[in-house]
Amino acid sequence: MRAEVLNILLIARRDLARFWRYKYWLAGQVAMNLADILIFGLIFNGVVNRQLIPDYVRFVTPGILCLSLFISSFSIGREVGVELRREVTHYLLTLPVRRESLIIGRLLGGALRGLMYQAGFLLFATIILTVPTPRGWAYILPTSFLVALTMSSISISLSTVTRDFNLQATIRSLTYYMLFFVSNIFYPQAVIALRLGPLAPIVNYSPLTMATNIYRWAFQYDVSIDPLYNFIGLTLWSAIIAILAYRLYIRNLLRD
Numbered sequence: 001m002r003a004e005v006l007n008i009l010l011i012a013r014r015d016l017a018r019f020w021r022y023k024y025w026l027a028g029q030v031a032m033n034l035a036d037i038l039i040f041g042l043i044f045n046g047v048v049n050r051q052l053i054p055d056y057v058r059f060v061t062p063g064i065l066c067l068s069l070f071i072s073s074f075s076i077g078r079e080v081g082v083e084l085r086r087e088v089t090h091y092l093l094t095l096p097v098r099r100e101s102l103i104i105g106r107l108l109g110g111a112l113r114g115l116m117y118q119a120g121f122l123l124f125a126t127i128i129l130t131v132p133t134p135r136g137w138a139y140i141l142p143t144s145f146l147v148a149l150t151m152s153s154i155s156i157s158l159s160t161v162t163r164d165f166n167l168q169a170t171i172r173s174l175t176y177y178m179l180f181f182v183s184n185i186f187y188p189q190a191v192i193a194l195r196l197g198p199l200a201p202i203v204n205y206s207p208l209t210m211a212t213n214i215y216r217w218a219f220q221y222d223v224s225i226d227p228l229y230n231f232i233g234l235t236l237w238s239a240i241i242a243i244l245a246y247r248l249y250i251r252n253l254l255r256d
Contacts, residue, residue, distance in 0.1 A: 007097045011105025019113045029071050051186050061128050062215035063185030072117030073148045076110030077155025085163050089253055103249050109111050110152025129219035136218035139227050143214045146238040153245035160252040183208040207237040
């Protein structure tokens with residue numbers, strides 16, 4: 001058991017180390033996330049209805065925490081897709097590591113990328129919003145892990161369902177729009193209800209809506225939110241998607 005845990009950590013550390021090779025890509029993503037906060041805030045502060053959102057920068061900052069996890073954790077899927085296309089997976093299967101440990105290590109490696117990348121944005125959020133209480137941090141940290149694991153799992157799942165690069169890119173783009181624009185990251189509940197009508201409640205069951213709600217509660221933007229309800233929902237989403245990613249990945253590893 002101890003050996004398997006060490007193998008999982010070894011695989012995860014390998015993927016985390018590879019993440020830092022993309023320095024220029026990371027610098028660009030950090031700049032883009034900061035621009036999301038500043039540009040969205042400056043532009044939309046003068047556009048949105050102040051009765052709905054008094055300060056758009058404070059409103060969108062918790063959602064940007066989810067966005068930062070998506071960008072960083074999703075990067076693991078590109079590498080898994082390239083490995084499958086170039087048949088590097090044959091080499092991986094020869095390693096003295098159980099296949100289950102290999103897959104769990106890859107999922108964990110993607111999640112760790114997200115947590116490392118998001119750390120700076122959490123500090124940024126404490127400056128823009130407020131410093132969370134110890135109970136707030138007790139929700140923030142596991143929420144970040146669950147979102148990072150969910151994004152890592154979705155990315156690996158999408159990269160294993162097809163080996164066609166163009167199709168992968170299309171599916172990833174569609175997933176991005178589905179995840180972020182069917183959520184409350186950029187819009188308040190009143191606007192969602194106005195635009196979607198009877199379909200508006202669907203947004204409440206999005207994993208990113210639940211995570212954003214927890215962040216908004218923890219950073220005391222909206223203390224009326226029930227964090228426990230959202231955390232239970234997010235945990236269920238993460239468990240289902242991680243199991244799906246595990247099954248898809250191991251099926252494609254053994255297919256050739």
